Amino acid sequence: MYFTRPETVLNLQNIRNELVRMEDTIIFKFIERSHFATCPSVYKEQHPGLTIPNFEGSFLNWVLLNLEITQSRIRRFESPDETPFFPDKIQKSFLPSVNYPQILAPYAPEVNYNDKIKDVYIEKIIPLISRKDGDDSNNFGSVATSDIECLQSLSRRIHFGKFVAEAKFQSDIPLYTKLIKDKDVERIMENITNSAVEEKILERLTKKAEVYGVDPTNKKGEKRITPEYLVKIYKEIVIPITKEVEVEYLLRRLED
Numbered sequence: 001m002y003f004t005r006p007e008t009v010l011n012l013q014n015i016r017n018e019l020v021r022m023e024d025t026i027i028f029k030f031i032e033r034s035h036f037a038t039c040p041s042v043y044k045e046q047h048p049g050l051t052i053p054n055f056e057g058s059f060l061n062w063v064l065l066n067l068e069i070t071q072s073r074i075r076r077f078e079s080p081d082e083t084p085f086f087p088d089k090i091q092k093s094f095l096p097s098v099n100y101p102q103i104l105a106p107y108a109p110e111v112n113y114n115d116k117i118k119d120v121y122i123e124k125i126i127p128l129i130s131r132k133d134g135d136d137s138n139n140f141g142s143v144a145t146s147d148i149e150c151l152q153s154l155s156r157r158i159h160f161g162k163f164v165a166e167a168k169f170q171s172d173i174p175l176y177t178k179l180i181k182d183k184d185v186e187r188i189m190e191n192i193t194n195s196a197v198e199e200k201i202l203e204r205l206t207k208k209a210e211v212y213g214v215d216p217t218n219k220k221g222e223k224r225i226t227p228e229y230l231v232k233i234y235k236e237i238v239i240p241i242t243k244e245v246e247v248e249y250l251l252r253r254l255e256d
Protein backbone atom coordinates (compact mmCIF):
# COMPACT_ATOMS: atom_id res chain seq x y z
CA MET A 1 0.00 0.00 0.00
CA TYR A 2 1.53 3.31 -1.07
CA PHE A 3 -0.30 6.56 -0.29
CA THR A 4 1.27 8.11 -3.37
CA ARG A 5 -0.53 5.43 -5.46
CA PRO A 6 -4.31 5.56 -4.78
CA GLU A 7 -5.00 2.28 -6.62
CA THR A 8 -2.93 0.39 -4.01
CA VAL A 9 -4.81 2.07 -1.16
CA LEU A 10 -8.45 1.65 -2.19
CA ASN A 11 -8.06 -2.09 -2.70
CA LEU A 12 -10.10 -3.65 0.11
CA GLN A 13 -7.84 -6.70 0.40
CA ASN A 14 -4.76 -4.46 0.70
CA ILE A 15 -6.53 -2.49 3.42
CA ARG A 16 -7.46 -5.67 5.30
CA ASN A 17 -3.87 -6.93 5.03
CA GLU A 18 -2.67 -3.64 6.55
CA LEU A 19 -5.20 -3.99 9.38
CA VAL A 20 -3.80 -7.47 10.08
CA ARG A 21 -0.28 -6.07 10.26
CA MET A 22 -1.48 -3.41 12.71
CA GLU A 23 -2.71 -6.15 15.08
CA ASP A 24 0.91 -7.07 15.82
CA THR A 25 1.88 -3.44 16.42
CA ILE A 26 -1.04 -2.91 18.80
CA ILE A 27 -0.41 -6.18 20.70
CA PHE A 28 3.27 -5.37 21.25
CA LYS A 29 2.50 -1.78 22.32
CA PHE A 30 -0.03 -3.18 24.82
CA ILE A 31 2.56 -5.68 26.09
CA GLU A 32 4.99 -2.80 26.72
CA ARG A 33 2.29 -0.87 28.62
CA SER A 34 1.42 -4.00 30.63
CA HIS A 35 4.77 -3.73 32.48
CA PHE A 36 3.49 -0.62 34.31
CA ALA A 37 0.80 0.05 36.91
CA THR A 38 -2.39 1.92 36.00
CA CYS A 39 -0.81 5.24 37.16
CA PRO A 40 -4.08 7.26 37.37
CA SER A 41 -2.11 10.47 38.14
CA VAL A 42 -0.85 10.50 34.52
CA TYR A 43 -4.41 11.10 33.29
CA LYS A 44 -5.65 13.52 35.96
CA GLU A 45 -6.21 17.13 34.85
CA GLN A 46 -4.37 19.68 37.09
CA HIS A 47 -3.01 16.97 39.42
CA PRO A 48 -1.74 18.67 42.62
CA GLY A 49 1.29 16.38 42.72
CA LEU A 50 2.13 16.86 39.02
CA THR A 51 2.36 20.62 38.41
CA ILE A 52 3.15 21.41 34.75
CA PRO A 53 4.29 25.00 34.03
CA ASN A 54 1.78 26.99 31.90
CA PHE A 55 -0.42 23.93 31.25
CA GLU A 56 -3.73 22.98 32.88
CA GLY A 57 -4.34 19.57 31.32
CA SER A 58 -3.14 16.10 32.33
CA PHE A 59 0.48 14.94 32.21
CA LEU A 60 -0.42 12.61 29.33
CA ASN A 61 -2.00 15.44 27.37
CA TRP A 62 1.09 17.64 27.86
CA VAL A 63 3.40 14.90 26.54
CA LEU A 64 1.05 13.99 23.67
CA LEU A 65 0.48 17.63 22.63
CA ASN A 66 4.18 18.47 22.57
CA LEU A 67 5.04 15.27 20.71
CA GLU A 68 2.36 15.94 18.09
CA ILE A 69 3.64 19.50 17.59
CA THR A 70 7.10 18.09 16.91
CA GLN A 71 5.68 15.34 14.66
CA SER A 72 3.61 17.91 12.72
CA ARG A 73 6.79 19.93 12.02
CA ILE A 74 8.18 16.85 10.23
CA ARG A 75 5.03 16.24 8.18
CA ARG A 76 3.48 13.31 10.11
CA PHE A 77 -0.07 14.61 9.76
CA GLU A 78 0.21 15.35 6.04
CA SER A 79 0.01 11.59 5.58
CA PRO A 80 -3.66 10.59 5.03
CA ASP A 81 -3.33 7.65 7.46
CA GLU A 82 -2.38 9.78 10.48
CA THR A 83 -4.98 11.70 12.54
CA PRO A 84 -3.83 14.09 15.31
CA PHE A 85 -5.24 14.15 18.85
CA PHE A 86 -4.79 17.94 18.90
CA PRO A 87 -5.76 19.00 15.34
CA ASP A 88 -6.05 22.68 16.33
CA LYS A 89 -2.54 22.79 17.82
CA ILE A 90 -0.36 21.08 15.21
CA GLN A 91 1.92 23.28 13.14
CA LYS A 92 3.04 23.59 9.53
CA SER A 93 5.98 21.43 8.54
CA PHE A 94 9.31 22.98 7.55
CA LEU A 95 9.78 20.08 5.14
CA PRO A 96 8.48 20.35 1.56
CA SER A 97 4.97 18.88 1.14
CA VAL A 98 4.77 15.32 -0.24
CA ASN A 99 1.65 16.36 -2.17
CA TYR A 100 -0.18 13.06 -1.68
CA PRO A 101 -2.85 12.44 -4.34
CA GLN A 102 -6.43 12.96 -3.12
CA ILE A 103 -7.54 9.48 -1.98
CA LEU A 104 -10.29 10.32 0.51
CA ALA A 105 -13.02 12.99 0.35
CA PRO A 106 -11.81 16.51 1.30
CA TYR A 107 -13.61 16.41 4.69
CA ALA A 108 -11.79 13.19 5.75
CA PRO A 109 -9.51 14.93 8.32
CA GLU A 110 -12.68 16.18 10.08
CA VAL A 111 -13.66 12.56 10.80
CA ASN A 112 -11.59 12.46 13.98
CA TYR A 113 -12.49 10.02 16.78
CA ASN A 114 -9.32 10.59 18.83
CA ASP A 115 -11.09 12.19 21.81
CA LYS A 116 -13.27 9.09 22.11
CA ILE A 117 -10.27 6.79 21.55
CA LYS A 118 -8.30 8.51 24.35
CA ASP A 119 -11.27 8.45 26.77
CA VAL A 120 -12.02 4.76 26.19
CA TYR A 121 -8.31 3.90 26.35
CA ILE A 122 -8.00 5.51 29.80
CA GLU A 123 -11.33 4.28 31.16
CA LYS A 124 -11.49 0.74 29.73
CA ILE A 125 -8.18 -0.41 28.20
CA ILE A 126 -5.69 0.75 30.86
CA PRO A 127 -7.45 -1.20 33.67
CA LEU A 128 -7.31 -4.33 31.49
CA ILE A 129 -3.67 -4.18 30.32
CA SER A 130 -1.83 -2.65 33.32
CA ARG A 131 0.31 -4.89 35.55
CA LYS A 132 -1.45 -3.72 38.70
CA ASP A 133 -3.52 -0.84 40.08
CA GLY A 134 -1.92 2.23 41.62
CA ASP A 135 0.59 5.01 40.92
CA ASP A 136 4.29 4.51 40.23
CA SER A 137 5.72 8.06 40.23
CA ASN A 138 9.15 6.88 39.06
CA ASN A 139 7.58 5.78 35.78
CA PHE A 140 5.19 8.59 34.84
CA GLY A 141 7.35 9.54 31.83
CA SER A 142 7.67 5.92 30.64
CA VAL A 143 3.93 5.34 31.14
CA ALA A 144 2.98 8.43 29.11
CA THR A 145 5.45 7.46 26.37
CA SER A 146 4.03 3.93 26.24
CA ASP A 147 0.45 5.25 26.29
CA ILE A 148 1.16 7.51 23.31
CA GLU A 149 2.50 4.58 21.30
CA CYS A 150 -0.68 2.62 22.13
CA LEU A 151 -2.93 5.61 21.34
CA GLN A 152 -1.29 6.45 18.00
CA SER A 153 -1.41 2.79 16.95
CA LEU A 154 -5.09 2.52 17.92
CA SER A 155 -5.85 5.82 16.18
CA ARG A 156 -4.22 4.74 12.91
CA ARG A 157 -6.05 1.41 12.99
CA ILE A 158 -9.47 2.90 13.75
CA HIS A 159 -9.18 5.79 11.27
CA PHE A 160 -8.23 3.27 8.55
CA GLY A 161 -12.01 2.94 8.54
CA LYS A 162 -12.00 5.96 6.20
CA PHE A 163 -10.11 3.99 3.53
CA VAL A 164 -12.41 1.00 4.06
CA ALA A 165 -15.45 3.26 3.68
CA GLU A 166 -14.14 4.91 0.50
CA ALA A 167 -13.31 1.50 -1.01
CA LYS A 168 -16.80 0.21 -0.16
CA PHE A 169 -18.45 3.38 -1.51
CA GLN A 170 -16.61 3.03 -4.82
CA SER A 171 -17.53 -0.67 -4.99
CA ASP A 172 -21.27 0.12 -4.99
CA ILE A 173 -21.94 3.81 -5.61
CA PRO A 174 -25.67 3.40 -6.42
CA LEU A 175 -26.36 1.50 -3.18
CA TYR A 176 -24.47 3.88 -0.90
CA THR A 177 -25.78 6.97 -2.72
CA LYS A 178 -29.36 5.87 -1.95
CA LEU A 179 -28.60 4.99 1.70
CA ILE A 180 -26.75 8.29 2.22
CA LYS A 181 -29.56 10.31 0.64
CA ASP A 182 -32.04 8.45 2.90
CA LYS A 183 -29.70 9.05 5.88
CA ASP A 184 -30.30 5.35 6.56
CA VAL A 185 -27.59 4.89 9.23
CA GLU A 186 -28.84 1.42 10.18
CA ARG A 187 -28.59 0.04 6.65
CA ILE A 188 -25.27 1.75 6.04
CA MET A 189 -23.97 0.01 9.20
CA GLU A 190 -25.45 -3.30 7.96
CA ASN A 191 -23.79 -2.94 4.57
CA ILE A 192 -20.32 -2.02 5.84
CA THR A 193 -20.39 -4.87 8.38
CA ASN A 194 -18.63 -8.09 7.41
CA SER A 195 -19.16 -10.52 10.30
CA ALA A 196 -17.00 -13.22 8.72
CA VAL A 197 -14.01 -10.83 8.59
CA GLU A 198 -14.65 -9.72 12.18
CA GLU A 199 -14.85 -13.33 13.39
CA LYS A 200 -11.57 -14.16 11.64
CA ILE A 201 -9.88 -11.17 13.29
CA LEU A 202 -10.99 -12.25 16.78
CA GLU A 203 -9.88 -15.86 16.20
CA ARG A 204 -6.48 -14.67 14.97
CA LEU A 205 -6.07 -12.30 17.93
CA THR A 206 -6.67 -15.17 20.36
CA LYS A 207 -3.88 -17.17 18.73
CA LYS A 208 -1.51 -14.16 18.56
CA ALA A 209 -2.11 -13.24 22.20
CA GLU A 210 -1.40 -16.83 23.26
CA VAL A 211 1.87 -16.75 21.33
CA TYR A 212 2.97 -13.15 22.04
CA GLY A 213 1.10 -11.83 24.98
CA VAL A 214 0.59 -14.14 27.91
CA ASP A 215 3.71 -14.45 30.02
CA PRO A 216 3.72 -17.94 31.64
CA THR A 217 5.93 -16.53 34.40
CA ASN A 218 3.22 -14.12 35.55
CA LYS A 219 3.93 -13.11 39.18
CA LYS A 220 1.03 -13.90 41.56
CA GLY A 221 -1.63 -11.21 41.50
CA GLU A 222 -0.10 -9.44 38.50
CA LYS A 223 -1.88 -9.25 35.16
CA ARG A 224 -0.54 -9.41 31.62
CA ILE A 225 -2.29 -9.22 28.28
CA THR A 226 -4.56 -12.24 28.06
CA PRO A 227 -6.27 -13.54 24.91
CA GLU A 228 -9.64 -12.80 26.52
CA TYR A 229 -8.70 -9.16 27.24
CA LEU A 230 -7.33 -8.61 23.74
CA VAL A 231 -10.45 -10.06 22.07
CA LYS A 232 -12.64 -7.99 24.42
CA ILE A 233 -10.76 -4.79 23.48
CA TYR A 234 -11.15 -5.46 19.75
CA LYS A 235 -14.74 -6.76 19.94
CA GLU A 236 -16.11 -4.03 22.24
CA ILE A 237 -13.90 -1.06 21.32
CA VAL A 238 -11.63 -1.23 18.26
CA ILE A 239 -14.02 -2.77 15.70
CA PRO A 240 -17.16 -0.82 16.78
CA ILE A 241 -15.34 2.54 16.67
CA THR A 242 -13.79 1.64 13.29
CA LYS A 243 -17.34 1.06 12.01
CA GLU A 244 -18.48 4.39 13.47
CA VAL A 245 -15.69 6.03 11.48
CA GLU A 246 -16.86 4.21 8.34
CA VAL A 247 -20.48 5.31 8.83
CA GLU A 248 -19.64 8.95 9.64
CA TYR A 249 -17.31 9.14 6.63
CA LEU A 250 -20.01 7.69 4.34
CA LEU A 251 -22.84 9.91 5.65
CA ARG A 252 -20.93 12.95 4.32
CA ARG A 253 -19.74 11.31 1.10
CA LEU A 254 -22.18 13.16 -1.22
CA GLU A 255 -20.98 16.59 -0.04
CA ASP A 256 -19.63 18.74 -2.85
Ligand SMILES: C=C(O[C@@H]1C=C(C(=O)O)C=C[C@H]1O)C(=O)O
Pocket residue numbers: 016161164192193194195197198201238239240242243
Ligand atom coordinates in the same frame (compact mmCIF):
# COMPACT_ATOMS: atom_id res chain seq x y z
C1 LIG B 1 -12.73 -2.97 8.25
C2 LIG B 1 -13.83 -3.48 7.65
O1 LIG B 1 -15.11 -3.05 7.96
C3 LIG B 1 -15.77 -3.55 9.15
C4 LIG B 1 -14.91 -3.40 10.32
C5 LIG B 1 -14.02 -4.38 10.65
C6 LIG B 1 -12.96 -4.14 11.68
O2 LIG B 1 -12.96 -3.03 12.27
O3 LIG B 1 -12.09 -5.02 11.86
C7 LIG B 1 -14.08 -5.66 10.01
C8 LIG B 1 -15.08 -5.94 9.11
C9 LIG B 1 -16.21 -5.00 8.91
O4 LIG B 1 -17.29 -5.33 9.75
C10 LIG B 1 -13.74 -4.54 6.61
O5 LIG B 1 -14.76 -4.78 5.94
O6 LIG B 1 -12.63 -5.10 6.46
